[in-house]
Amino acid sequence: MTQRRLLLRDMVRIRCVEEELADVYRDEQEMRTPVHFSIGQEATAVGVCAALRRVDVVYGGHRCHAQYLAKGGDLTAMVAELYGKQSGSAAGRGGSVHLTDRAAGFGASSAILGEMISVAVGAAWSFALRGESRVAATFFGDGASEEGVFHESLNFAALHRLPVVFVCENNQYSLSSPLPARQPPGTSISGRARAYGIPARRVDGNDVFAVSEAAQDAVRRCRRGDGPAFLELDTYRWREHVGPHWDYDVSGRPKSDVDSWVARCPIRRAAETLSASDPGITDELAAWTREFRAEVHEAVAAAKASPFPAVADLLAGTYES
Template sequence: MTHRLVREMVRIRCVEETLAERYRDEQEMRTPTHFSIGQEATSVGVCAATRDTDVVYSGHRSHAPYLAMGGDLRAMTAEIHGRATGCAAGRGGSVHLVDHAAGFGGSAAILGEMIPVAVGAAWSFAMAGEPRVAVTFFGDGATEEGVFAESVNFAALHRLPVLFVCENNGYSIESPLRSRQPEGTTITDRVRSYGVTASRVDGNDVFAVHCAADEALTRCREGDGPYFLELDTYRWREHVGPNWEPDDGYRGKAEVDSWLGRCPIRQAADALRDTDPTIDRLVEDWYGEFRAEAAEAVEYAKASPFPDVADLLAGSDERTR
C-alpha cells in the first residue's frame, strides 16, 4: 500500500504538470482549470481507503480525486479539450468530471455545490441499509457557505455515512483564512460544535491522511454518523490556471518556498527510504512512465472530434426548447 500511495501521487503530478504545460503553450484547452499540484496527498490518501461501493464527489479542483478514484484519464483529458469523447461529452470541461464506473459521482464549479449532493447520497445509503459511504472534497472557502452548515447539521441529525474532506490550502482564491475567520478559531472546532467527529491532519503526509481516512470511513460505515477531516495542504500554482504566481502581495515567496519544501511526494519518499533504498529509482521510473501516459492522453484528446452541433440540446428538457 505504501508504494501504491506514492505511485498514485506521482501519476497525478505528472498528469497535471503535463496539462498545465500544454494548456499554456498550445492554447487548445479553453476551460478554466484548477490544478491540485502540491495537494496530491489529500486525494490519494482518502480515495485509497474507499471501497468499490463508495461514491466520491468534488468541487472545482477535481482532477486529483477523479484520478485517485481510478477515473478514465483519456476521458478526462478529452473533456478538458472539449471533445466528444470526454467524460461529460465535451460539454462540462475541467470542473464537470464524472466517472460512475470508478465511483466518482461528479464535480461542479459552484462553491459548495456537491456537499449537499454527497449528503443526499449518504441519506439514500442509510435509508437502504447499505454499508456505503459518500465522500465529498471541498476547500476551506466552501466551509463559509451556508450550504456547508446546513449539510453538516442535517448529516449529524440523521447520523449519515458521509465523510466531509476539507482540503485546507489556506486561501479562498486570494483571501487567506486568517482574514476570513476570527483569530483562535478553526474549521475543525466549528464542525465539532455540531456533534460531528472531526480530525485535523497534515494533508501533505499521505500516510497520515490514509490512516485518518481509513478510520473515518470505518466509523461512517459502522453507523457512527458523519466524519469531518481537515487536511492542511497548499496549492503550488494560481487558484485557476496553469501559471506559477508572481510575488504579487497575497502570497510571498518565503511562504511558497516553505510549502514547496514540504512536497508530499518528497516527504513520502523520505519516509520510505530507510526501509526501501530503491524508492528514489522507483519514483524516477514512475515519473517517466506517467509523463508518457499523460502525453498519450493529450494526443488522444486532440485527435478526438468536437461535439456535433446537432447534439447541442441533447439531454435538455423538451419544455425548454
C-alpha cells in the same frame, strides 16, 4: 506492491499528469476550459480515496483532477473533457470543473462553491435508507466552509447519522484571500464541525500516510453506522488559483510562503519516509515518472484526434419545456 508504495505511486501519477497538462495548456492554447490544478495537494486526494471502495462515491469541487484520478477515473476521458471533445467524461460539455466517472465511483464535481457538499449528503442518505454499506465522501476547500450549505449539510448529516466523510482541503486561501482575513481568531474549521457533534480531525495534509490513517478511521465509523466524520487537511496549492502559472506575489501570496510549502512536498516527504526501509524507491520514482508522462502524452494525442460534440446534439441531456 505495498500499500505505502501505492500511495506514493498514485501521487506521482497525479503530479505528472497535472504538470504535463499545465505545460500543454500554457503553450498550445487549445484547452479553453478554466483549470484548477492540485499540484502540491496530491496527498489529500490519494490518502482519502485509498480508504474507499469502488462502490463508494466521491464528490468534488472545482479543484477536482486529483480526486477524480485517485478514485480511479479514466484519464483519457478527463483529458478529452479538458479539450471539449465528445469522448470526454461529460461529453465535452463540462470542462475541467465538471468531471464524472460513475464506473469508478466519482459522482460529480462542480464549480459552484460548496454545491457538492449537499449532493454527497443526499447520496449518503440514500445509502442509509437502502441499508447499503456504502460511503460518500466530499472534498471542498476552506472557502466553502463559509457557505451556508456547509452548515446545513453538516447539521442534516449529523441529525440522521449519515455515512458521509467531509474532507476540507484547507490550502490556506480562498482565491487570494488568506484564512485569517476571513475567519475570526480562536476559531477553526474542524471546530465548526464539532459544534454539530461530528468528530473532526485536523491532519497534516502533506503527509499521505497520516491522511490515509485518518481517512480509514473516518470511513470505518461511517460503515459502522455511527454517522458522519470530518477531516481538515492542511495543504497548499503551488500554482495560481485558476490556470497553469505560478503566481508569486500577484495573488497576495508571497514567494517565501510558496517556497516554504514546496519544501514540504508530499511526494518528497513520502519518498524520504519510505527510503529508510525501501532503498529501491528512488529508482521506482524515476520509472514511474517516465511511465506517467508517457501516459498523459498518449491521452493528449487521443483527445486531439477525437471529434468535438455535434452541433445537433448540443441540447442532449438538458431539460426542455
